[in-house]
Amino acid sequence: MGDEDWEAEINPHMSSYVPIFEKDRYSSGENGDNFNRTPTSSSEMDDGPSRRDHFMKSGFASGRNFGNRDAGESNKRDNTSTMGGFGVGKSFGNRGFSNSKFEDGDSSGFWRESSNDCEDNPTRNRGFSKRGDNDLDPDECMQRTGGLFGSRRPALSGTGNGDTSQSRSGSGSERGGYKGLNEEVITGSGKNSWKSEAGGESSDTQGPKVTYIPPPPPEDEDSIFAHYQTGINFDKYDTILVEVSGHDAPPAILTFEEANLCQTLNNNIAKAGYTKLTPVQKYSIPIILAGRDLMACAQTGSGKTAAFLLPILAHMMHDGITASRFKELQEPECLIVAPTRELVNQIYLEARKFSFGTCVRAVVIYGGTQLGHSIRQIVQGCNILCATPGRLMDIIGKEKIGLKQIKYLVLDEADRMLDMGFGPEMKKLISCPGMPSKEQRQTLMFSATFPEEIQRLAAEFLKSNYLFVAVGQVGGACRDVQQTVLQVGQFSKREKLVEILRNIGDERTMVFVETKKKADFIATFLCQEKISTTSIHGDREQREREQALGDFRCGKCPVLVATSVAARGLDIENVQHVINFDLPSTIDEYVHRIGRTGRCGNTGRAISFFDLESDNHLAQPLVKVLTDAQQDVPAWLEEIAFSTYIPGFSGSTRGNVFASVDTRKGKSSLNTAGFSSSQVPNPVDDESWD
Numbered sequence: 001m002g003d004e005d006w007e008a009e010i011n012p013h014m015s016s017y018v019p020i021f022e023k024d025r026y027s028s029g030e031n032g033d034n035f036n037r038t039p040t041s042s043s044e045m046d047d048g049p050s051r052r053d054h055f056m057k058s059g060f061a062s063g064r065n066f067g068n069r070d071a072g073e074s075n076k077r078d079n080t081s082t083m084g085g086f087g088v089g090k091s092f093g094n095r096g097f098s099n100s101k102f103e104d105g106d107s108s109g110f111w112r113e114s115s116n117d118c119e120d121n122p123t124r125n126r127g128f129s130k131r132g133d134n135d136l137d138p139d140e141c142m143q144r145t146g147g148l149f150g151s152r153r154p155a156l157s158g159t160g161n162g163d164t165s166q167s168r169s170g171s172g173s174e175r176g177g178y179k180g181l182n183e184e185v186i187t188g189s190g191k192n193s194w195k196s197e198a199g200g201e202s203s204d205t206q207g208p209k210v211t212y213i214p215p216p217p218p219e220d221e222d223s224i225f226a227h228y229q230t231g232i233n234f235d236k237y238d239t240i241l242v243e244v245s246g247h248d249a250p251p252a253i254l255t256f257e258e259a260n261l262c263q264t265l266n267n268n269i270a271k272a273g274y275t276k277l278t279p280v281q282k283y284s285i286p287i288i289l290a291g292r293d294l295m296a297c298a299q300t301g302s303g304k305t306a307a308f309l310l311p312i313l314a315h316m317m318h319d320g321i322t323a324s325r326f327k328e329l330q331e332p333e334c335l336i337v338a339p340t341r342e343l344v345n346q347i348y349l350e351a352r353k354f355s356f357g358t359c360v361r362a363v364v365i366y367g368g369t370q371l372g373h374s375i376r377q378i379v380q381g382c383n384i385l386c387a388t389p390g391r392l393m394d395i396i397g398k399e400k401i402g403l404k405q406i407k408y409l410v411l412d413e414a415d416r417m418l419d420m421g422f423g424p425e426m427k428k429l430i431s432c433p434g435m436p437s438k439e440q441r442q443t444l445m446f447s448a449t450f451p452e453e454i455q456r457l458a459a460e461f462l463k464s465n466y467l468f469v470a471v472g473q474v475g476g477a478c479r480d481v482q483q484t485v486l487q488v489g490q491f492s493k494r495e496k497l498v499e500i501l502r503n504i505g506d507e508r509t510m511v512f513v514e515t516k517k518k519a520d521f522i523a524t525f526l527c528q529e530k531i532s533t534t535s536i537h538g539d540r541e542q543r544e545r546e547q548a549l550g551d552f553r554c555g556k557c558p559v560l561v562a563t564s565v566a567a568r569g570l571d572i573e574n575v576q577h578v579i580n581f582d583l584p585s586t587i588d589e590y591v592h593r594i595g596r597t598g599r600c601g602n603t604g605r606a607i608s609f610f611d612l613e614s615d616n617h618l619a620q621p622l623v624k625v626l627t628d629a630q631q632d633v634p635a636w637l638e639e640i641a642f643s644t645y646i647p648g649f650s651g652s653t654r655g656n657v658f659a660s661v662d663t664r665k666g667k668s669s670l671n672t673a674g675f676s677s678s679q680v681p682n683p684v685d686d687e688s689w690d
C-alpha cells in the first residue's frame, strides 16, 4: 500500500485504539482544544534532533526497574492490538486526521511531517540566546522547513503546536510553558532566573494542573534487587582498552573487595547479582573514592550508574551520614540530574537498591507528575535527589530543596545535559544560591558520547584537575550489537518493517522514528498489522509513558515505537532488536539508540533503514562507527561516504563530532566521525590546560 493514504488507512480504526476512559476527552472535534486536554504537553521532553540541527543532538531515555523481569505473559504478535498502548496521547486522539498534514497525498507524508515538525523538536528550536516563549521562532521554522506551515494550522495542532500563543497559554504542564520546549526546562530569565519563572505548577493559572501521581515502586526485597543476567560477552569487557588522563589518577581496582566498601554496600552489590566490576567501574570507583572530579565515557550498557552510585554511597557511609528527617527544607548531600523522567526514575531505583538497609534516603522528582507529590516525597527526608532539570528548578524555587549541603553533583548523560537544550539550565543550577562552588563539591559526569565541544563546556563545571576516563572508543558503539544498515526508501519502510518484525517473532524490539507524530502513526499501523505495539514519546502523558514502558518490559507489547525520548539510558531486559526506521540526525544519537540492546555483555541486533534521500550526511560517520565496532560495512554505504566526504569539516554532521581523547590533550585528535576536531569550529574558546 502506498504511503500517501494514511488517513484512509488509519482513521477508520482510530477509535478502537483509544481507551474508553479517554474517548470523551478526545472526541471533541478534529480541531479540538487539545491544549486543554493534555496538560503535560510542553512539559514533555521532546523528540529527536532535527536533520537541520547543526549543533547538538537530543536524547532521552527511560526505564523503570519494577521487577518486571520478563515477559511471562508475552503476547503473540498476532494478538489483538493493545488497547491504550498508544494513541491516547494528545498528538493522536485529538488530531483531526482529515486535516492532517498527511492528507496532502503526494506520497510525501512522512517527509512533509518531518519537515514541518519544528515543534516536535526542542533542540532544533533551541539556542542559548533563544529560550522561553520565543523558542519557536516562526521565521526560523519557516526557513528550516522551507516555508511549510502545516503544523501551524489549527487542524494540525493535535500536539498543541498550532498557534504558539495557544500553546503558551494552554499546554504548559507546570508553568504554562510553550510547545516544543523540552519539558524539563525552566524558562526563567533575568533576576532570580534560577527560580521557576511561573512559580511552578501551583501558580500556573494558565493550564490544567498535572495530577498524575506515579505508583510507588514495589517495596519487597526481591523486586528491589530484581536484575537480569550478564551476557556471554560480559567477560570480554576485560579486553576493552581504557585510558585515564589527568594528573595523579589513582590506580584502578580489579575487584569489589578492593574498593573497601562497607558491609551493607557489599551485601547489596551481591544481592544485585554483581560479582565482577565492569571497566568503567574499575576506574571510576577509585577516582570518585579519592574525591576527584570525573568525566567518564564508556559504552552503553556497561554499568555507568553503579560506577557513580557506589562510591558516592561509600563516601556517605564513611562520613557517618545521619538519617534525614521530615523538614520543610531538605538539604541533600547528593544531586543527580538526568535528561528524562524515566531515566531519573531508573537511577533512583538503582540508588534505592544500593542504599538498601542504610539510613540514606533517595528521592526522585520529575515532570509530568503532581508537584505536590514531589514535594511530599522530598520533605520526608532526602539525602540523594534524582531529578530532571525542570522539576528540580521548580522545587528549588519553592524553597523545598536547599543546595548548601551538596557534596556530589552528578550529570548523567552529561553531553546531553550540557548541550544547547539543557546547558543553560545547568548553568543556572550551579549558580543557584547556596550551591557550593566547584572547588567545594565533587562533580561527576557520565555518558557514552562526549563531543569535543561539550567536553570544553563541561570544564566550567569541573575542577581543573578533573580526570577523564575513556573506556574503548569514545562515542563508539557497543560491539555486542550486531549492526546492519539497509538501503530502504521512505515509501518502502513500513513494508520492510513489517517483514522484519514478522521474522523476529516475539522478541522485544524498539523501533525508533524521528517524530512524535510518526511514532503514533507507525504504532497504529503495526497494530493494524496485528503486531502488538505500544509507543513512547514526548506528547504522551506521563501516565501513558510509564504504562507503555511497563507493557513493553513485561512483554505484553513486544514492540515499542519510540522517539529519541527513549534513546538514552533505558535499561530493559531482553531488548534484542533496535530498528532505526528513521536514522537520527547525529551519529552519537545512533550510538545511544542502538545501545538499548546488547547491554551488560548480552548480544543484540540493530537494523537501520538508510534513506538515500535524507541520510547521506550520516554515511561517513556511520562507516566509522561500523568499522570501529568491527561490523560489516556495505559497499554502497562506503561509496556514499566516499562521495560525500568533506575533509576536515563535518558540515551538517557537526553535532556528530566525537573526541577520541580527553580534549585537554590537544585539539588535533581524530574523532570517531573521522573528522579532525581541530577543524571543527568551537562554540567556546579552548582553555589551555597545561
Ligand SMILES: Nc1ncnc2c1ncn2[C@@H]1O[C@H](COP(=O)(O)OP(=O)(O)OP(=O)(O)O)[C@@H](O)[C@H]1O
Residues within 6 Å of the ligand: 227, 228, 230, 273, 274, 275, 276, 277, 278, 281, 298, 299, 300, 301, 302, 303, 304, 305, 306, 447, 448, 568, 569, 570, 571, 595, 599, 600
Ligand atoms: N558489575 C556489574 N555486574 C553485573 N551487572 C551489572 C554490573 N554493572 C552494571 N550492571 C547492570 O548492567 C545494566 C546496564 O547498566 P547501566 O544502566 O548502568 O549502563 P550504562 O552504562 O549507564 O548504560 P547507558 O549508556 O545506556 O546509560 C544494568 O542492568 C545494571 O544493573
